[in-house]
Amino acid sequence: MATTDPSKYKLNHSMIRVKDPKRSVQFYEHLGMKLINKLENPDAKFDLYFLAYDSPKAVSHGNHWTDREGIVELTHNYGTENDPDYKVANGNEEPARGFGHLCISVDNLQAACQRIEEAGYRFQKKLSDGRMRHVAFALDPDGYWVEVIGQKKLEETESIKETDPATYRLNHTMIRVKDAETSLKFYQEVMGMRLLRESPHDTFSLYFLGYGPEASEAPDGVNPLARYEGLLELTWNHGTEKDADFKYHDGNSQPQGFGHICLSVDDLDAACQRFEEKGVQWKKRLTDGRMKNIAFVLDPDGYWIEVVQNEKLKTRANW
Template identity: 70%
Template sequence: MATETSQYKLNHSMLRVKDPKESVNFYEFLGMKQIRKLEFPENKFDLYFLAYDGPKSASTGNHWSDREGVVELTHNYGTEDDPNFKAANGNSEPGKGFGHLCVSVDNIQAACQRLEDAGYKFQKKLRDGRMKSIAFAIDPDGYWVEIIGQNPADKTENVKETDTGVYRMNHTMIRVKDHEASLKFYQEVMGMTLMRTAENASANFNLYFLGYGPKPPEFGTAQKEGLLELTWNYGTEKDPSFKYHNGNDEPQGFGHIAVSVDDLDQACERFESKNVTWKKRLTDGRMKNVAFVLDPDRYWIEVIQNEKLKPSSNW
């Protein structure tokens, strides 16, 4: 079968937003650049794709489909003027499932101070709680954006400068009910590699970091882009009534992750052979250039063509 999972990329993560101007401004302040905008006025929504694209970035100048760590913001027309609209950030009920995006930075103290000085709010500042090495900023829609240092031995308390040009959109976190089922799916079906496991037995949860490409050295995952973090809270797999929210049922917020593949038709044939659960096959509906697979928790995974590997006229 003419598809090779080693060429797949965890291309983007989609979030629904209320006001695209505010959201784009926030992610651009974090150093990202709008690399693509798709407008669908007939369907009353626009898509904004943001990524790190400076001289020191991992995928500078690449086609938007030939990248990892892209953030897709979906704006449905009119939400910016609706006082009742609020995206579900995935961290409270109802709607708990998606957890956060994560940006890794050069100097974490300076990076967090820069955000604070700009007036952006935090769910957790560096000085809060027991974990002094991570922070969580809040974007304009209330989504959490974890801030971590690229160097695990970050000793930059007295460094006042930070260079957004070296930042990475490191990972997207989702909560999973059954870690064994999810790890099997993402490795055997989606072709990802388990890059790192962080066990937190004292707090009854584990973290699993998966991605494409070569496995980095220990703790080197902070310097990568496009990882998927699975959070498993002990015992959820034993509760038959337990389930996480996929972000696409009400209340809506997070939409999906997307994997770009070397050959879209062949990749979908491979997924079919793996007996995946489809949300949308390539042949369904009007859009014949995207498919959606469901993972064990019914999170949506969009599958798109990497245009560098096989150019098409669809984008």
């Protein structure tokens, strides 16, 4: 009987829908990412673009796309680029709050933000805005938020004008959750992730989970997870768990935007059997529909989690 080891899973990618793939690919390439795969589906009238950090300095340089963490998948439905009324929901505005942002970590925070601004891209929050001077939020062409954090202390880089996008990481994906206790139990006990860092605040708490090792000590003022890729950040606004009517938007009901996160696993059939035994709620089992190489699990808030085979560990699909 096939077995599965959750410690071998990877948080492979996060999917967002885009209006114009040319503009979106150009933006993420400006952030230093590379188009590592494209899956065309002309019959169903959509294409998928997979971008990741792939320089020799990247964590997953040269790996098969299923054997990585920190990928962004752009989904383009044909014709949206010519529809003046088409607009994605970025997840940060009512009534579609749920998904929050992607995050990149960079070698030089000040220089990286200046480089993004000089390319003509907008910011939701610049480094100089507000009290938090160690974080910025750039806006991609569809208005999705992309957090920018530093891998070093600000004082170490403020006099340096250069930045090397080859050293960047797609650090994490943030989603809001209604009940932290329920979500943490799900992602740890069912999905096999580890809680790597907890950051409590007065009215909200942040939880960083992933499949990586425990974070080593970092200099004061530096996030010890900043050089990781493929983390999941859960944001819990205190009190939402007490409101029976409260619900976050999953990104797949209208208005659409964020689609899913995706795990690549060591043995797809065995992993799905394990999920079944854990009592998960399915959006799509492996046996449902025509696509037999993917499954979708629902997390406690209804976010979709795609599950695919890590093709380095076991060949299954001809992606």
